[in-house]
Amino acid sequence: MNVPFVSFLPMERELDSDLRNAFNRVFTRSWYIEGQEDAAFEKAFSAFCGTKYCIGVGNGLDALMLILKALDIGEGDEVIVPSNTYIATALAVTYVGAKPVFVEPEMETFNIDPSRIEAAVTARTKAIMPVHLYGRACDMDPIMSIAAKYSLRIIEDCAQAHGATYKGRKVGTFGDAAGFSFYPGKNLGALGDAGAVVTDNEDIAVKVRALGNYGSDYKYHHIYKGNNSRLDELQAAFLSAKLPHLERMNAARRQIADRYLSEIKNPAVILPLVSEEYVPVWHIFGIRCSRRDELEKHLSSRGITTNKHYPIPMHLQECYRDLGFSEGDFPIAEEISRTELSLPMFYGMTDAEVQAVISAVNDFA
Amino acid sequence: MNVPFVSFLPMERELDSDLRNAFNRVFTRSWYIEGQEDAAFEKAFSAFCGTKYCIGVGNGLDALMLILKALDIGEGDEVIVPSNTYIATALAVTYVGAKPVFVEPEMETFNIDPSRIEAAVTARTKAIMPVHLYGRACDMDPIMSIAAKYSLRIIEDCAQAHGATYKGRKVGTFGDAAGFSFYPGKNLGALGDAGAVVTDNEDIAVKVRALGNYGSDYKYHHIYKGNNSRLDELQAAFLSAKLPHLERMNAARRQIADRYLSEIKNPAVILPLVSEEYVPVWHIFGIRCSRRDELEKHLSSRGITTNKHYPIPMHLQECYRDLGFSEGDFPIAEEISRTELSLPMFYGMTDAEVQAVISAVNDFA
Ligand SMILES: Cc1ncc(COP(=O)(O)O)c(/C=N/[C@@H]2[C@@H](O)[C@@H](OP(=O)(O)OP(=O)(O)OC[C@H]3O[C@@H](n4cc(C)c(=O)[nH]c4=O)C[C@@H]3O)O[C@H](C)[C@H]2O)c1O
Ligand SMILES: Cc1ncc(COP(=O)(O)O)c(/C=N/[C@@H]2[C@@H](O)[C@@H](OP(=O)(O)OP(=O)(O)OC[C@H]3O[C@@H](n4cc(C)c(=O)[nH]c4=O)C[C@@H]3O)O[C@H](C)[C@H]2O)c1O
Numbered sequence: 001m002n003v004p005f006v007s008f009l010p011m012e013r014e015l016d017s018d019l020r021n022a023f024n025r026v027f028t029r030s031w032y033i034e035g036q037e038d039a040a041f042e043k044a045f046s047a048f049c050g051t052k053y054c055i056g057v058g059n060g061l062d063a064l065m066l067i068l069k070a071l072d073i074g075e076g077d078e079v080i081v082p083s084n085t086y087i088a089t090a091l092a093v094t095y096v097g098a099k100p101v102f103v104e105p106e107m108e109t110f111n112i113d114p115s116r117i118e119a120a121v122t123a124r125t126k127a128i129m130p131v132h133l134y135g136r137a138c139d140m141d142p143i144m145s146i147a148a149k150y151s152l153r154i155i156e157d158c159a160q161a162h163g164a165t166y167k168g169r170k171v172g173t174f175g176d177a178a179g180f181s182f183y184p185g186k187n188l189g190a191l192g193d194a195g196a197v198v199t200d201n202e203d204i205a206v207k208v209r210a211l212g213n214y215g216s217d218y219k220y221h222h223i224y225k226g227n228n229s230r231l232d233e234l235q236a237a238f239l240s241a242k243l244p245h246l247e248r249m250n251a252a253r254r255q256i257a258d259r260y261l262s263e264i265k266n267p268a269v270i271l272p273l274v275s276e277e278y279v280p281v282w283h284i285f286g287i288r289c290s291r292r293d294e295l296e297k298h299l300s301s302r303g304i305t306t307n308k309h310y311p312i313p314m315h316l317q318e319c320y321r322d323l324g325f326s327e328g329d330f331p332i333a334e335e336i337s338r339t340e341l342s343l344p345m346f347y348g349m350t351d352a353e354v355q356a357v358i359s360a361v362n363d364f365a
Numbered sequence: 366m367n368v369p370f371v372s373f374l375p376m377e378r379e380l381d382s383d384l385r386n387a388f389n390r391v392f393t394r395s396w397y398i399e400g401q402e403d404a405a406f407e408k409a410f411s412a413f414c415g416t417k418y419c420i421g422v423g424n425g426l427d428a429l430m431l432i433l434k435a436l437d438i439g440e441g442d443e444v445i446v447p448s449n450t451y452i453a454t455a456l457a458v459t460y461v462g463a464k465p466v467f468v469e470p471e472m473e474t475f476n477i478d479p480s481r482i483e484a485a486v487t488a489r490t491k492a493i494m495p496v497h498l499y500g501r502a503c504d505m506d507p508i509m510s511i512a513a514k515y516s517l518r519i520i521e522d523c524a525q526a527h528g529a530t531y532k533g534r535k536v537g538t539f540g541d542a543a544g545f546s547f548y549p550g551k552n553l554g555a556l557g558d559a560g561a562v563v564t565d566n567e568d569i570a571v572k573v574r575a576l577g578n579y580g581s582d583y584k585y586h587h588i589y590k591g592n593n594s595r596l597d598e599l600q601a602a603f604l605s606a607k608l609p610h611l612e613r614m615n616a617a618r619r620q621i622a623d624r625y626l627s628e629i630k631n632p633a634v635i636l637p638l639v640s641e642e643y644v645p646v647w648h649i650f651g652i653r654c655s656r657r658d659e660l661e662k663h664l665s666s667r668g669i670t671t672n673k674h675y676p677i678p679m680h681l682q683e684c685y686r687d688l689g690f691s692e693g694d695f696p697i698a699e700e701i702s703r704t705e706l707s708l709p710m711f712y713g714m715t716d717a718e719v720q721a722v723i724s725a726v727n728d729f730a
Binding site: 020058062183193220223225227235319 | 592682
């Protein structure tokens with residue numbers, strides 16, 4: 001049996017007519033940028049998150065970058081980011097001229113280790129950017145305390161965690177603002193690039209909207225040196241069609257995860273940690289294995305496609321050579337990059353597909 | 366009779382089934398980013414322009430910014446831009462940390478005045494960014510000579526000039542690279558934000574593509590501090606549906622322009638200059654009138670919607686206060702901002718609509 005790493009088809013066939021209607025509605029109206037679909041989705045998504053404001057933007061990287069700009073973080077400033085994340089988190093920091101300062105994750109949760117943050121704070125530190133990686137919230141209580149102690153901003157990177165909770169509270173509601181990605185493969189994905197900023201802070205909301213619209217507060221009147229980063233009406237309409245199903249689809253991912261967690265039994269494999277205070281949304285189901293590349297091959301020979309998030313840690317990427325790091329500087333991130341393997345995980349995976357993955361992993365010797 | 370400033374409906378009803386098929390094709394394939402639609406459109410658009418390479422990107426501002434980044438233009442550098450353009454031209458320069466240096470346009474053509482460029486060149490100047498405004502090419506021969514003399518790069522801003530020619534040669538083929546916008550209202554418009562870079566230079570092409578894809582040359586391998594700026598498959602498919610009709614639709618705009626030019630007869634109104642060596646595509650038909658705001662009101666009372674491109678020149682925008690300019694510093698740009706009025710201009714304007722505009726302008730006293 002062939003099991004893809006991800007397929008959008010079960011979801012798209014289920015929502016087929018809603019998605020087609022979304023296209024028809026926008027196309028018939030002939031209005032494609034900054035219209036009622038964007039406004040309606042922003043309202044619905046801020047209600048979903050439990051924040052006062054939502055601003056649709058072009059993608060997840062831009063969401064983070066626009067928040068940083070809105071907070072006047074730039075040249076000479078430092079922003080703490082996890083050493084284990086998708087590189088876009090750090091690129092947003094670089095983009096505004098600030099310096100990303102990497103902090104190691106906890107091996108068990110893959111997320112930034114709160115106990116290591118304080119040592120990275122300097123006089124230049126302006127913000128911490130916790131990334132709720134793979135769909136699991138960071139341990140926010142200690143992170144919030146450190147931020148309070150040093151008067152740092154918190155910018156949550158929620159690109160992989162739409163709807164995940166920590167102690168009953170949704171990610172995106174802890175910090176000053178949060179960035180979401182709606183890249184097609186995300187738990188809530190558009191049919192193209194898209195993203196959003198959510199916040200309770202009106203100043204940030206107003207500034208982010210202007211910054212993403214050529215820096216203008218009204219047409220032809222430019223108060224900031226802005227960018228162009230907006231949520232297309234079409235993508236907003238597609239997202240509005242999907243949003244009402246997000247909780248249910250996240251729950252379906254949790255069912256798959258629960259089976260993986262209880263039925264994968266292989267001493268060569270370390271399963272991801274679960275704990276009561278966290279409700280993860282399993283954007284990625286990442287296991288660890290010291291013979292990861294062999295396991296990958298083995299699964300592939302059984303028709304199962306896997307992925308690695310991420311094979312090269314940021315501090316060893318060519319683009320960050322100027323930060324002067326070398327192998328060994330972030331051993332936990334490096335270990336994750338060597339051992340992490342992402343199993344198939346998507347809404348609509350059949351029981352047989354889940355079973356095939358479990359059996360194949362268990363058969364690995 | 367009500368005449369809108371722009372309506373997409375005649376074009377969209379004519380291409381209705383092609384545009385719907387484009388959506389169906391992409392949606393059925395369930396592949397939304399970096400796929401065959403993008404590749405096909407890039408091939409078709411570079412063939413249309415007559416350049417070796419085309420890279421789809423997120424929007425027109427990003428196109429210019431990515432070119433500047435690819436050319437390593439940034440902090441400490443100066444880029445010459447016209448004082449009369451949409452602010453996105455200058456924002457792209459600001460965005461990479463360089464300084465936009467404004468050069469006045471010719472009053473008659475609205476475009477950068479080649480005879481004033483040399484005086485603006487300093488030891489820091491790295492590039493000239495000619496903007497083919499309103500659909501009319503800049504006077505490229507003298508601009509190319511200056512660039513050659515001082516070893517400056519030329520980055521063409523073609524956001525308003527898809528298909529326009531200068532001495533028989535298409536815009537976008539003169540410089541090191543050119544940026545296009547496919548904002549919905551452009552002569553070639555997507556159904557959302559979109560843009561492209563065209564160039565004959567392989568190094569620029571390869572670098573722009575990586576820079577717009579998180580700086581990666583291949584998946585998870587990041588060689589530059591990149592951005593996220595890509596052309597969605599859906600938008601590429603819509604653009605591919607429209608591109609075969611662009612020349613014909615540009616010709617239809619020229620017919621409208623020809624009627625305006627020959628039938629508008631009002632001493633209070635200055636018509637745009639036409640000259641043999643230029644084939645404009647009339648993205649905007651801009652007339653000038655010293656009593657512009659009265660004329661606007663008069664036309665509005667006759668049901669005719671007009672627009673102003675642009676009411677506030679860049680050097681007087683709040684966001685560029687740090688450049689230290691004040692009123693009077695760029696008198697020609699200021700005069701244009703006070704006197705320019707854009708008449709209705711779009712594919713599918715009926716003869717009666719054109720007539721209504723002409724009569725209303727001629728009746729203005
Ligand atoms: C020289 C130069 N360089 C770089 C750029 C940057 O490119 P960009 O990043 O792609 O925007 C521009 C952009 N240029 C344009 C700029 O010229 C200006 O254009 P504009 O004529 O003011 O546009 P508009 O009034 O929003 O739309 C034109 C008409 O179209 C109608 N319409 C509009 C929409 C969106 C719709 O869905 N349905 C409609 O019916 C309403 C209007 O009557 O503002 C835009 C946002 C920019 O993309 C430029 O001119
Ligand atoms: C923490 C964090 N912060 C900021 C960001 C930045 O957000 P962004 O700017 O919106 O990308 C990210 C982005 N994160 C993701 C990143 O995690 C990575 O995700 P990935 O799992 O490698 O994604 P992928 O392999 O391209 O797609 C996943 C699967 O989906 C299938 N697919 C894909 C597409 C596009 C399709 O159309 N049809 C398909 O069937 C193929 C794959 O099997 O790469 C993406 C480009 C980023 O958006 C992040 O994780």
